[in-house]
Amino acid sequence: MNIKLYNKISNKGLSRLDKSLYTCSEDVENPDGILVRSAKLHDIEFNKELKAIVRAGAGVNNIPIDRCSEAGIVVFNTPGANANAVKELVFAGMLLSARPVFDAMSWVETLNGDEDVATLVEKEKSKFVGNEIRGKKIGIIGLGAIGIKVANLALHFGMEVYGYDPYISIDAAWQLSRKVHYAKTLDELYEKCDYISIHVPLNGKTKNMINDDAIAKMKDNVCILNFARGGLVDEDAVCTALDEGRMKNYVCDFPNGNILHKKGVICIPHLGASTPESEDNCAIMAADQLSDFLENGNILNSINLPNLTLDRSGEARITCFHKNTPNMIAQISQTISGEGINIENLINKSKDEYAYTMVDVNSKSLDAVIAKLDAVDDILKVTQL
Numbered sequence: 598m599n600i601k602l603y604n605k606i607s608n609k610g611l612s613r614l615d616k617s618l619y620t621c622s623e624d625v626e627n628p629d630g631i632l633v634r635s636a637k638l639h640d641i642e643f644n645k646e647l648k649a650i651v652r653a654g655a656g657v658n659n660i661p662i663d664r665c666s667e668a669g670i671v672v673f674n675t676p677g678a679n680a681n682a683v684k685e686l687v688f689a690g691m692l693l694s695a696r697p698v699f700d701a702m703s704w705v706e707t708l709n710g711d712e713d714v715a716t717l718v719e720k721e722k723s724k725f726v727g728n729e730i731r732g733k734k735i736g737i738i739g740l741g742a743i744g745i746k747v748a749n750l751a752l753h754f755g756m757e758v759y760g761y762d763p764y765i766s767i768d769a770a771w772q773l774s775r776k777v778h779y780a781k782t783l784d785e786l787y788e789k790c791d792y793i794s795i796h797v798p799l800n801g802k803t804k805n806m807i808n809d810d811a812i813a814k815m816k817d818n819v820c821i822l823n824f825a826r827g828g829l830v831d832e833d834a835v836c837t838a839l840d841e842g843r844m845k846n847y848v849c850d851f852p853n854g855n856i857l858h859k860k861g862v863i864c865i866p867h868l869g870a871s872t873p874e875s876e877d878n879c880a881i882m883a884a885d886q887l888s889d890f891l892e893n894g895n896i897l898n899s900i901n902l903p904n905l906t907l908d909r910s911g912e913a914r915i916t917c918f919h920k921n922t923p924n925m926i927a928q929i930s931q932t933i934s935g936e937g938i939n940i941e942n943l944i945n946k947s948k949d950e951y952a953y954t955m956v957d958v959n960s961k962s963l964d965a966v967i968a969k970l971d972a973v974d975d976i977l978k979v980t981q982l
């Protein structure tokens with residue numbers, strides 16, 4: 598099978614893909630699977646053999662999910678695999694805002710060593726006084742893999758923590774410290790907090806969620822930390838608030854021309870997940886999920902289909918990615934049994950508009966049945982494994 602790499606993927610992950618089964622490179626044609634990090638796939642035309650796209654990371658806004666679903670392509674990500682790296686950089690960003698370390702270091706770099714540096718430093722250092730973060734209030738929007746880690750660590754820094762996430766998962770809620778205050782509304786969080794850190798996905802509902810209205814509700818001198826996606830924040834609103842002295846800093850992992858060189862903006866070149874540890878974690882999860890899907894049809898951590906695994910039985914497996922419409926299971930089983938093939942095991946699960954069925958059968962001669970299933974309305978992709 599051909600696996601196309603749209604970004605550099607750690608060898609720790611790629612080496613888990615059996616070389617006798619997979620060819621992985623940036624140049625393969627007609628891929629069965631794609632491994633990607635941040636490369637934008639919106640303008641890519643997908644070949645008909647493509648079955649899966651795995652995002653080695655969290656955010657999937659670089660992938661055209663709807664188009665993939667309609668083409669029967671399963672999209673995966675690797676939840677939590679890079680969360681620790683992001684959490685640590687969020688605190689680096691917060692401390693860079695609290696203490697003007699960057700300006701202070703730049704000033705030290707201007708010294709030439711001819712003068713009495715030690716005396717000069719003691720004389721001038723008061724220009725670079727900052728604040729401690731202990732005792733300050735931080736609001737965290739989005740309590741998923743990263744938000745939880747940021748919230749719990751902030752408590753260890755002695756901060757008062759407010760969390761907002763109307764869709765928090767049960768697993769996530771178990772991991773969150775009881776000391777985190779539950780913000781019922783965003784307004785409550787905006788009104789109270791000195792630091793606001795955003796950890797939600799970028800989608801139609803969250804785009805520009807930090808806008809003029811939101812900023813108007815925030816405390817003067819607020820610092821916004823955005824290690825999630827640039828599009829979550831209306832940069833014009835941020836620049837106006839900075840110009841008017843209503844915001845202290847905008848710390849952002851997604852620089853662009855609008856905020857470059859802007860006083861009060863601290864830009865980092867999308868380094869949140871750029872540690873070997875997190876790159877390895879993501880690549881390992883991505884490779885394992887991809888191979889289990891391509892070899893067995895099992896699904897773990899998909900965006901457009903539910904988790905579904907089934908131990909292998911019978912002679913072969915048929916998988917169908919289909920629409921979640923009435924009569925699909927009956928049509929699939931009738932088509933198979935109509936060819937005189939016995940079904941050993943069948944499993945089906947749906948997620949929103951789409952569903953997935955795996956059928957273990959007692960025959961390996963499946964060309965005719967695959968062709969018939971392919972022709973069924975609302976079946977988007979059929980594979981034989």
Ligand SMILES: NC(=O)C1=CN([C@@H]2O[C@H](COP(=O)(O)OP(=O)(O)OC[C@H]3O[C@@H](n4cnc5c(N)ncnc54)[C@H](O)[C@@H]3O)[C@@H](O)[C@H]2O)C=CC1
Pocket residue numbers: 654655656657676677679680683738739740741742743744761762763764765766769796797798799802803824825826850867868869870871
């Ligand atoms: N800077 C970087 O390198 C990285 C950035 N990211 C970004 O961070 C985002 C979050 O990552 P994870 O925590 O791993 O994802 P996650 O999926 O574990 O958590 C996202 C959380 O946001 C919540 N949420 C969704 N919509 C919301 C809304 N309107 N208001 C409040 N909460 C909402 C969800 O319920 C979920 O708990 C990713 O989608 C990605 O865009 C992720 C990893 C690295």
Ligand SMILES: O=C(O)CCC(=O)C(=O)O
Pocket residue numbers: 634635653654655656657679867869870871
């Ligand atoms: O792979 C990367 O470096 C970016 C990580 C990221 O932004 C994500 O996982 O959402």
